[in-house]
Amino acid sequence: MANAPLTVNDRQFAWPTQPCVVICADGFDMAYLEAAEALDRAPFFARARAEGRLRGAKGAMPSFTNPNNCSIVTGQPPSVHGIAGNFFLEPGTANPVMMNDPSFLRAPSILAEFSQAGAKVCVVTAKDKLRKLLGHGLDISNAVCFSTEFAADVTEAEHGIAEAPIPFPIPSVYSAEVSQAVFAAGVSLLHSHKPDLMYLSTTDYIQHMFAPDEEGALAFTEMVDGYCQALTDAGARVVLTADHGMNAKFLPDGEPNVAYLQSILDLAAPGAKVILPITDPYVVHHGALGSFATVYLLPDDNIEAIAAELREVPAVELVITADEAVEVLELPRDRIGDLCVMARANAVLGTRRAEHDLSQLTRPLRSHGGLHEQGVPLVSSHNLDEWPDKVRNFDAFDIVLNRVEED
Secondary structure: OOOOOEEEOOEEEOOOOOOEEEEEOOOOOHHHHHHHHHOOOOHHHHHHHHOOOEEEEEOOOOOOHHHHHHHHHHOOOHHHHOOOOOEEEOOOOOOEEEOOOHHHOOOOOHHHHHHHOOOOEEEEEOOHHHHHHHHOOOOHHHEEEEEOOOHHHOOHHHHOOOOOOOOOOOOOOOOOHHHHHHHHHHHHHHHHOOOOEEEEEOOOHHHHHOOOOOHHHHHHHHHHHHHHHHHHHOOOEEEEEOOOOOEEOEOOOOOEOEEEHHHHHHHHOOOOEEEOOOOOOOOOOOOOOEOEEEEEOOOOOOHHHHHHHHHOOOOEEEEEEHHHHHHHHOOOHHHOOOEEEEEOOOOEEEOOHHHOOOOOOOOOOEEOOOHHHOEEEEEEOOOEOOOOOOOEHHHHHHHHHHHEOOO
16 A cells, blocks of 8 residues: 655655656756757757656756755755755854754755655765755665765764765765766665665766866766666656756956955945855865855945945846845845845856965856856656646656656
8 A cells, every 4th residue: 555645844745656766966057958968968868858858947046056955855945944055144143154054954855754754765965065954854774865975984873874885986076976976876776775765966066167068068968867867767767957057157368257245345334244155165166156145234234225336246137135035036034144146147256355265276167156047957757747837946856756647
């Protein structure tokens, strides 16, 4: 007898009748699929497009990794789960706090709720910064959760497995292979553990480094395409989406196109604080430069005047108040300061020039975070009964569990 559907965060999900795999391909802009398809290097994606199983979707804002992964696994926007970036300014203090601890989550994940109801769940992520967020609430007695970044350190007690099933040496987090390891482990776990639900999350190192039509990107997309087919051939329903897209953020001379907001506010509003939610331990490929920033003002600051001044910055596209951001971007009010600033498609936002180490950028900057990186693909391995009216990346579990036609 099949298990009853579960209701998680006000959405109902059918119990899986075959292994269901959701993939978050980090930074996997639709342009990467299109470039590989045009050269016949992505047959899985090309066939899905031809058969109506590939569509454009929108991710959560800001278009960063942690908010969107948390949205995908909870089925809700950041206003519900609470993760609005990698950093926010702790209320009542001047301390920037990193939101990578599960204590900041305000909603349970679909993975955790199914695990606690007895489903077998496997989670593999490239970046260890995500592991605790994605694994929060899992019943480790019937779940596996580890990162390929630290695959050498897995233990049965903490990760649900004694050895990570990766058939090659553990790669650097700054490589294509660390994402390939996610897929290789996923295929292996599908055979060995026969999970009901699996979540695979890669890293966007390649997308930061290469434009869609460059060989490094084409080879990566071809690899992802092949593993989607392998998971499908192994008997899984597969839905792939992305956390955000990616855009070039540099000037004609190759230098990053940056507006340093803190330097501007040091003159216009001394005491105001700029927080860059992209900032995390992995800054080699983006220098902590993204296209979304929050601004915390002092009580006596003139918010309208400061917003107006920031709107005059050439690299800035949109400045809205936090109350407006709650309404239009579905963000949690207490974690986004007083103003939200978004850059133009070809620009990024920084604090002060001296606070960004760009010495390790070996190629022209590509980054994300703004409205122009909110568009992502959503691909299903199987035909759907119907698509959602407005497709979001955090509809992925609804699609794979509720909308796929039965075999």
